[in-house]
Amino acid sequence: MLSKVNYTLHTDAIKDFVIPKIDVEQQKLYVYADEADLLNLALWKCTAKQWREANINHAQKGLNIRDVASINELVVLSNMESFNVELLKRGIDKSKRYAYLSEMAQNQLTRLNAIDAEKGFRAIETTPRVKVLNNFKRMAIKNKYSIFQKIRLAYFLMRTKLLCRRARIIRFPFEIRGKEYIDLGTDLTTGVGCRLEAFSETGEKTMHFGNNVQINDYVHICSMQNVTIGNNVLIAGKVYISDNSHGSYKGDEFDTSPEIEPIKRAYYKNPVVIEDNVWIGEGVVILPGVTLGKGCIVGANSVVSKSIPPNVIAVGTPAKPIKRFNFEIQKWAKI
Numbered sequence: 001m002l003s004k005v006n007y008t009l010h011t012d013a014i015k016d017f018v019i020p021k022i023d024v025e026q027q028k029l030y031v032y033a034d035e036a037d038l039l040n041l042a043l044w045k046c047t048a049k050q051w052r053e054a055n056i057n058h059a060q061k062g063l064n065i066r067d068v069a070s071i072n073e074l075v076v077l078s079n080m081e082s083f084n085v086e087l088l089k090r091g092i093d094k095s096k097r098y099a100y101l102s103e104m105a106q107n108q109l110t111r112l113n114a115i116d117a118e119k120g121f122r123a124i125e126t127t128p129r130v131k132v133l134n135n136f137k138r139m140a141i142k143n144k145y146s147i148f149q150k151i152r153l154a155y156f157l158m159r160t161k162l163l164c165r166r167a168r169i170i171r172f173p174f175e176i177r178g179k180e181y182i183d184l185g186t187d188l189t190t191g192v193g194c195r196l197e198a199f200s201e202t203g204e205k206t207m208h209f210g211n212n213v214q215i216n217d218y219v220h221i222c223s224m225q226n227v228t229i230g231n232n233v234l235i236a237g238k239v240y241i242s243d244n245s246h247g248s249y250k251g252d253e254f255d256t257s258p259e260i261e262p263i264k265r266a267y268y269k270n271p272v273v274i275e276d277n278v279w280i281g282e283g284v285v286i287l288p289g290v291t292l293g294k295g296c297i298v299g300a301n302s303v304v305s306k307s308i309p310p311n312v313i314a315v316g317t318p319a320k321p322i323k324r325f326n327f328e329i330q331k332w333a334k335i
């Protein structure tokens with residue numbers, strides 16, 4: 001069944017087949033049909049042979065009605081197969097079985113089509129290869145790339161799968177240091193020239209991406225203790241995020257003397273957490289110790305030195321909340 005579903009994905013393009021119009025009831029075709037055709041008749045109202053005769057081009061390519069079936073139809077067909085076995089065991093005659101199976105097929109198909117269950121099946125059963133092709137098609141169509149850009153995109157997609165199979169697309173050049181300390185999550189998208197640097201004193205990973213994170217061109221992220229980026233986070237170009245700095249300047253016992261060369265100063269470290277659904281504008285700097293609350297937005301060119309609560313828009317240097325989302329009226333309101 002699953003391989004059939006996958007095969008159907010490959011043959012998605014083949015939609016120009018016809019279902020012949022046959023009056024099954026009047027012709028009593030199910031009386032002489034074998035068990036496979038009984039199911040075909042109940043579901044599609046034609047036998048395999050009748051379908052082949054009406055779709056000679058497909059038949060010549062070795063395709064049959066089940067090869068071009070939708071995923072919903074294949075699910076229903078599989079249910080019908082088991083149901084038919086039970087009916088056979090109970091000695092139900094063919095015309096009654098046909099009536100039961102027809103009713104079952106129409107009910108289940110109507111239900112599955114209404115909830116668009118196919119969408120879910122496609123997402124779960126898509127093989128990595130089909131997924132890469134789908135990503136490519138989606139990106140190329142959505143963004144109307146030129147032929148040169150399409151070739152470049154295809155090259156990036158292939159290299160992405162070699163570097164990190166779980167990423168959606170990594171654009172090159174891509175600088176990654178300390179890959180063993182980075183969890184790239186799933187479906188990561190990066191722009192060109194991004195730089196990820198991870199260090200670890202404990203051997204544990206110090207940089208974590210969630211699912212479906214998108215970082216644009218020339219983003220630089222550096223971790224020594226912990227940088228965690230949640231799900232569905234969008235990071236614009238030229239953003240800098242770091243959980244560390246050369247030395248400490250808080251005015252306490254850990255302060256670093258300016259007489260020490262900056263590169264030789266002991267690192268100050270403080271974790272950065274970026275929660276789900278955060279959008280970070282172009283050119284933003286996120287400093288050590290900052291948490292960006294779920295759903296917040298950071299305006300372009302802001303420097304974030306203190307944590308930002310969830311569901312607010314923060315702008316400026318240092319970044320301060322200016323608006324908060326009011327969930328009752330579904331609107332942003334000035335603070």
Ligand SMILES: CC(C)(COP(=O)(O)OP(=O)(O)OC[C@H]1O[C@@H](n2cnc3c(N)ncnc32)[C@H](O)[C@@H]1OP(=O)(O)O)[C@@H](O)C(=O)NCCC(=O)NCCS
Binds near residue numbers: 235237301313
């Ligand atoms: C943060 C942002 C979303 C706010 O949008 P908005 O709520 O529609 O903004 P408004 O125009 O209502 O501005 C509200 C106030 O914030 C100020 N402001 C807006 N963005 C600002 C920013 N990035 N820096 C400083 N101040 C900003 C406005 O001047 C305005 O000030 P005022 O009340 O004194 O007049 C938007 O300004 C922004 O920076 N977007 C990021 C764009 C970007 O980087 N895109 C990359 C694509 S991934």
